[in-house]
Amino acid sequence: MSEAVLLSNQQDWINDLAAVRVWEKSRRIGASWTDALDSVLKAALKRSEGGMDCFYIGYNKDMAEEYIRDAANWAKTMHGVVLEIFEETITEVIGDNERDILTFKITFSSGHKIVALSSRPTNLRGRQGKVTIDEAAFHNDLPGLLKAAMAFLMWGGQVAVLSTHFGADNPFNELIQDVLAGKKPYSLHQTTFKQALECGLYQRICRRTKQKWSPEAEAKWEAEIRAFYGDDAAEELDCIPSQSKGAWLSRNLIESCMDAGIPVIRWEPPANDFVDWPLDTAYRDTRDWCQAKLDPLLTKLHVNLRHYFGEDFGRTGDLSVVWPLAQQESLARATPFVLEERKAPFRTQEQILYYIVDRLPRFSGGALDARGNGQALAEFARQMYGPDLISEVMLSAAWYREHMPRVKAALEDRETSLPKNDAILDDLRGIKIINGVAKPPENHSKSVDGQRHCDSAVALALAEYARAVTPAPEPWETTSIPRNEVKSLMRGY
Structure with missing residues (x-):
C-alpha cells in the first residue's frame, strides 16, 4: 500500500470546506505546505468546476517565496496543469506615499492564479477567491486584514488563517477565543507538536531523510526540539500563548x-x-x-x-x-x-x-x-x-x-x-x-x-x-x- 501524501491532520485541513478556517498550530508541522496544496487544488480548477484565484499573505518576503515554491512543486506533480511562475512589481499606497513591492505569482491553464501579496489590508480590495493569512499573530494589523478578507466570502470565496501564538493578548488568540466561545462561526483546527508527532510527523521525516525510525529516536528528537525552544516551547510548540497568568475574569x-x-x-x-x-x-x-x-x-x-x-x-x-x-x-x-x-x-x-x-x-x-x-x-x-x-x-x-x-x-x-x-x-x-x-x-x-x-x-x-x-x-x-x-x-x- 502506498504511503498517504498527507498526514491525517493535514488531510483534515484540505477536506474542510468551511468558508473560514483557522489553524492554531505548532512550528514546522507542514501547515503552510499543506495550505499551498489547498490553493493549487482550487486554482487548478476552472470556475465552472469551483476553481478560484488564491492569494497568500505572509509577513515577510521569505514566507511568500517559500509558499509560492511549495505551490509550484505541488502543481508540477499534477497531470495536465500548465503553469508559469514569475515575479511582478505592484505599487502599494501608504498614506500619501507610494512604493513598489515585489509579488510572486503562479498562473494555471484554468485561468486562475496564486499570488503572494504584502500584508497591507488595502491590497485585498477588488480581489476575489481564497485568501490565506499565514502566521497571523505576527501581522501588524490582523483585525484590518481579517476585515478586508471577509469581503471574499460575499461571492463564495474562502478565508484561511494559520498561525502559532504570539502572546495571550494578541488578536490571533482573541480570534481563537471568539471561535471557542461561539462568537465566530468558523472552523477551528489545532495541532500541537505532540499531536503532529502522533499523526506521524517524525516518521515522515525519517522516510524523507532515509533515517531509521524508532520510538527512542523520536523521543530523542522531540527532546532536542524542545530544548532548542527552551522557555518558549509552550508557545512555539504546544499552542499555549505566553503571558497567560492571573485571573481570567475581572x-x-x-x-x-x-x-x-x-x-x-x-x-x-x-x-x-x-x-x-x-x-x-x-x-x-x-x-x-x-x-x-x-x-x-x-x-x-x-x-x-x-x-x-x-x-x-x-x-x-x-x-x-x-x-x-x-x-x-x-x-x-x-x-x-x-x-x-x-x-x-x-x-x-x-x-x-x-x-x-x-x-x-x-x-x-x-x-x-x-x-x-x-x-x-x-x-x-x-x-x-x-x-x-x-x-x-x-x-x-x-x-x-x-x-x-x-x-x-x-x-x-x-x-x-x-x-x-x-x-x-x-x-x-x-x-x-x-x-x-x-x-x-x-x-x-x-x-x-x-x-x-x-x-x-x-x-x-x-x-x-x-x-x-x-x-x-x-x-x-x-x-x-x-x-x-x-x-x-x-x-x-
Whole structure:
C-alpha cells in the first residue's frame, strides 16, 4: 500500500470546506505546505468546476517565496496543469506615499492564479477567491486584514488563517477565543507538536531523510526540539500563548452581571450523624426542606421557557452546586437561583437533584461533573432523564479549553445573570489561565462557610454547556415516570 501524501491532520485541513478556517498550530508541522496544496487544488480548477484565484499573505518576503515554491512543486506533480511562475512589481499606497513591492505569482491553464501579496489590508480590495493569512499573530494589523478578507466570502470565496501564538493578548488568540466561545462561526483546527508527532510527523521525516525510525529516536528528537525552544516551547510548540497568568475574569465584568434578587440556597446536614439516619427519616426531612426552600422558587419559573442545569459535584470537601438556567426568548439566560450543598450524602444529592429537575418547566438539558464520585450521580441522572438530555462530563483541560470561553462570552455580552454573592464572585475570580487554559487551579480556597474549589463557576460552565450542546428534542415530561417508580429507582427511599 502506498504511503498517504498527507498526514491525517493535514488531510483534515484540505477536506474542510468551511468558508473560514483557522489553524492554531505548532512550528514546522507542514501547515503552510499543506495550505499551498489547498490553493493549487482550487486554482487548478476552472470556475465552472469551483476553481478560484488564491492569494497568500505572509509577513515577510521569505514566507511568500517559500509558499509560492511549495505551490509550484505541488502543481508540477499534477497531470495536465500548465503553469508559469514569475515575479511582478505592484505599487502599494501608504498614506500619501507610494512604493513598489515585489509579488510572486503562479498562473494555471484554468485561468486562475496564486499570488503572494504584502500584508497591507488595502491590497485585498477588488480581489476575489481564497485568501490565506499565514502566521497571523505576527501581522501588524490582523483585525484590518481579517476585515478586508471577509469581503471574499460575499461571492463564495474562502478565508484561511494559520498561525502559532504570539502572546495571550494578541488578536490571533482573541480570534481563537471568539471561535471557542461561539462568537465566530468558523472552523477551528489545532495541532500541537505532540499531536503532529502522533499523526506521524517524525516518521515522515525519517522516510524523507532515509533515517531509521524508532520510538527512542523520536523521543530523542522531540527532546532536542524542545530544548532548542527552551522557555518558549509552550508557545512555539504546544499552542499555549505566553503571558497567560492571573485571573481570567475581572471583578468589574463579574459584578456587572450580578443581580441582588437572585437567591443562593444552601443545604447542610441538619445533624452531624445525618448520614446514619434511617433512610425514610432522611428522605422525609430532605423533602420537607425542599418544599420549604425550593418550592417558592420553582413555582415562580416561567412555564413557557426552556430550562437547563449544570452540577459540579462535591461530597466531603468541596461543594456540590446546582445551577439552573432559564433561556429567554432573546436566547439570553436567566439564573433563577443557585443551590449549594455541603457534606450532602449521595442519596440526598440524588433526591434534591430530582426534586429540582422534575419541576423545571420544559426541562431541555443538564450536564453533570462525572469525575470520581460524581460519576454515580451523573449516571443516575442519565438513567432517569435519558442520554439525550443528560451529559456526563469528564472535566479535563481539553474540556475547559473548548467550553470555558462560552462562559466569558456570555458575561461579556450580558447574556447570563449571576447572584450577587461574595462566594460566587470568588469562585469566578478563582478561575485562572493555566497553560493557556481557563480552569480551576489545583489548590482549594477557603471561604467563611468552608472549602471551595471554584465550584459555582464550574456549575455555571456546565449549565452553559448543557444549553449549547444538548439536542433540542421535546422537553422531558415529568409525568412519564410514576412517583412510586421514581422512589424505587432511588434504591432504599
